Structures are given as C-alpha cells and as structure tokens.
Amino acid sequence: MKVSYTVGQRIKRTKIHEQFGGNPQCGISSSGQVDAVFLFTGDDGNNPYEDVWISETEFEYSGQGQRGDQTFDRSNPNGRANDDLKNHGEYEKEVHLFEKSAEDDSIVVYLGQVEYVDHDFKQRNDADDNPRQEIRFELQLVDNEATGDEDVVSDEETLRELADEASTTDSTPSSGGRSYRTSRFVREYALDWAEGYCQGCDEKAPFETPDGDPYLEVHHVFRRADGGPDHPDTVIALCPNCHSKRHYGRRGDQFNRELIQKLRERAKQKIGNIPPILRENPE
Numbered sequence: 001m002k003v004s005y006t007v008g009q010r011i012k013r014t015k016i017h018e019q020f021g022g023n024p025q026c027g028i029s030s031s032g033q034v035d036a037v038f039l040f041t042g043d044d045g046n047n048p049y050e051d052v053w054i055s056e057t058e059f060e061y062s063g064q065g066q067r068g069d070q071t072f073d074r075s076n077p078n079g080r081a082n083d084d085l086k087n088h089g090e091y092e093k094e095v096h097l098f099e100k101s102a103e104d105d106s107i108v109v110y111l112g113q114v115e116y117v118d119h120d121f122k123q124r125n126d127a128d129d130n131p132r133q134e135i136r137f138e139l140q141l142v143d144n145e146a147t148g149d150e151d152v153v154s155d156e157e158t159l160r161e162l163a164d165e166a167s168t169t170d171s172t173p174s175s176g177g178r179s180y181r182t183s184r185f186v187r188e189y190a191l192d193w194a195e196g197y198c199q200g201c202d203e204k205a206p207f208e209t210p211d212g213d214p215y216l217e218v219h220h221v222f223r224r225a226d227g228g229p230d231h232p233d234t235v236i237a238l239c240p241n242c243h244s245k246r247h248y249g250r251r252g253d254q255f256n257r258e259l260i261q262k263l264r265e266r267a268k269q270k271i272g273n274i275p276p277i278l279r280e281n282p283e
Contacts, residue, residue, distance in 0.1 A: 003036045003096055005110040013108045028064045028081035035093045037084050042100025048127050063135025066127040070135040082135055086116055113142040190218045190235040200242030217243045221260045233275050236263060
C-alpha cells in the first residue's frame with residue numbers, strides 16, 4: 001500500500017487515519033502501516049504552533065509538543081514524532097504535508113510531499129505562556145514533476161518551450177490555502193539563465209547544494225498572492241541575501257523594480273522585444 005494523493009486534493013482527515021493509521025490528534029503523525037509521516041498545518045488559535053511558507057517551495061514547520069522544551073527524545077511521544085520527521089530519510093519514510101481547510105476543519109488539503117532540510121531552535125512561549133525552546137523545521141517540497149535523470153534538459157531552447165508550456169497566469173493557491181507552486185521547468189529556466197550567479201548582486205552563488213549545483217533561489221517579480229504569474233519571463237534567480245533584501249529590506253520595492261528592468265533587458269537580448277507579460281503587470 002502506497003500513499004498517493006494529488007496536490008490540491010481535499011480529504012477528510014479521519015479517512016487518512018482509517019487507511020494508514022497514525023494519531024488523528026497530532027500535527028506530526030507517523031503511520032504504523034506504511035513508511036510515511038503525515039504533517040498537518042492550519043491556524044486554529046488553540047495551540048502555540050506557528051507554521052509559515054518562507055518561499056514558494058520552502059516551509060517552516062513547528063515541532064511537536066505544546067508545553068515545555070521540544071526535543072528529539074524518543075522516550076516520549078512528542079520527541080519521537082520530532083525525531084521521525086528529522087530522520088525520515090534514515091528511517092526510509094516519506095513525509096506528506098496537509099493543510100486544514102478554512103471552510104471545514106474536518107477536511108484537509110494535500111500540499112505535497114516534503115523532505116527535511118534542516119532545523120533550528122527558537123525561543124517562544126508554550127501553551128501556558130511559559131518560555132521554551134521550540135524546534136523549527138525547514139522543509140522542502142519534493143518536485144513531483146521530476147521522474148528521473150532522463151528528464152534533465154540541457155538545451156536552452158527546449159527548456160524555454162517546456163517552461164512556457166508549464167507556466168500559468170492562474171495565481172490561485174494550489175491548496176486553496178496559502179501555498180503557491182512553482183513549475184519545475186519555470187524554476188529550471190531561471191536557474192539556467194543565471195549560470196550560477198545571483199541576478200541581483202551579480203555575485204557567484206554563495207555555496208553549492210549536496211548535488212554540486214550552485215544554490216540560488218527563484219523569485220517571482222510579480223507576487224503570486226497579488227495575481228502574478230508563474231511564467232519564465234517573470235522569475236529571476238537570486239542569492240538568499242538578495243532574496244531577503246527584496247522581501248524585508250527598506251528599499252525592497254525599489255530593488256524589485258530594478259529586477260523587473262533586468263528581466264526586460266534579458267527579454268530584449270533573447271527575443272528582441274519586451275513581452276506583454278512584462279509590460280502589462282504593475283510594478
């Protein structure tokens with residue numbers, strides 16, 4: 001038996017546990033029937049947890065345990081749940097993320113498969129308003145569009161065609177909630193064009209991924225939440241510092257306008273004109 005849901009699919013949470021087991025009351029629920037860990041997120045105001053998307057594909061998730069310091073101690077249920085998530089790769093378990101529906105809290109929406117990247121500890125208050133150490137997991141959406149090495153595209157023209165086909169002007173969240181997915185080929189197009197250099201500061205990527213690729217983040221110059229498209233002409237590759245500068249810096253809006261101008265100049269070089277999508281969208 002394998003966990004198989006479609007991104008955006010709505011399911012009664014009770015049905016998930018009837019089929020795969022796991023604790024229906026916990027945010028981190030390990031199945032006893034399949035090699036899977038189920039994560040549930042959603043604001044209900046009744047717990048101290050705070051989960052947040054930090055990019056289109058990266059999710060920061062609170063550890064389990066409402067009172068006292070959160071740990072990875074497998075001698076207690078909360079610590080065991082945190083350890084199951086942190087070491088899911090070692091335990092050969094898939095991790096599947098769901099978000100509580102805003103309309104019906106008995107329904108959850110499937111956001112996709114994720115994997116553990118890193119974790120940190122943050123000083124926050126627990127359910128009794130006492131200070132404690134909270135685990136903050138950094139999770140990455142698994143690219144479900146990729147099927148293997150045979151899908152690697154090296155030809156720029158072909159990659160552009162695939163990115164065009166995969167692009168969308170629909171900014172509706174994929175889950176009906178807060179997440180906006182970036183097409184694999186739109187992302188690859190932005191990274192391919194950057195050639196390992198940040199398009200904000202023109203510096204080389206700050207480090208390499210475990211696969212040896214330069215690490216850059218893909219930025220949508222027109223916010224998806226404001227109706228911006230997921231399109232190869234409107235994404236640009238940035239180092240983490242420049243990406244944060246755009247979103248959190250004092251002159252973030254001005255910086256974003258400079259990025260849009262760079263995309264317009266790129267378009268002139270590539271196709272000889274500025275495409276409508278870069279002329280019509282507001283800055």
